[in-house]
Amino acid sequence: MSEIELIKINSENWREALALSVHVEQQEFVASVTPPVAIALAKAYIRPDGRVVEPYGIYNEKQMVGFFNLHYAPESKEDYWLFHFFIDKGFQRSGIGSKALNELFKHIKQTHPSCHRLRLTVHPENDAGKLFYIKLGFKDDSILTFGEPTYSKYI
Structure with missing residues (x-):
């Protein structure tokens, strides 16, 4: 059984995060730049719209195998976003993504107990991504955010 940990990106692991990548055909689903972590880390520094942006590495058995940003408005109950x-x-197609999101749900409950909803967007052509999130309990909100379908999960 794999051990999944979520560890904030910091001065010791940011280079490891920059080395992560996806298949060429998946690039547009994650970010408009290569490496995808570069724009995500920039957002953590810039804090678009005054949001808190926390970048995390996803570790499987002590090795960084993935990444995400958690965006939220301070003091919010439902304005939490996964980007x-x-x-x-x-490391794809090994179950790590599902395990990582389940760890994220636990993490949010522990560190942001007032959070009731996590939202995300999915590229309109990312059918595999849509199915993945639906299997994990996300529901289509039937709205577009940044031109992409928006999904929510109440946690």
Whole structure:
């Protein structure tokens, strides 16, 4: 059984995060730049719309295998967003993504107990991503955010 940990990106692991990548055909589903972590880390520094942006590495048995950003408005109950979630191309289709999201749900309940909903967007052509999130309990909100379908999960 694999051990999944979520560890904030910091001065010791940011280079490891920059080395993560996805298959070429998946790139547009994660970010508009390569490596995808670059834009995500920039957002953590810039804090678009005054949001808190926390970048995390997804570790499987002490090795970084994925990444995501958690965005939220301070003091919010439902304005929590998952952005740039991906598993490195060398570790996909092994169940790590599902385990990582389940760890994220636990993490949010522990560190943000007032949070009731996690939201995300999925690229309109990312059919596998849509099915993945639906299997994990996300529901289509029937709205577009940044031109992409928005999904929510109440946690």
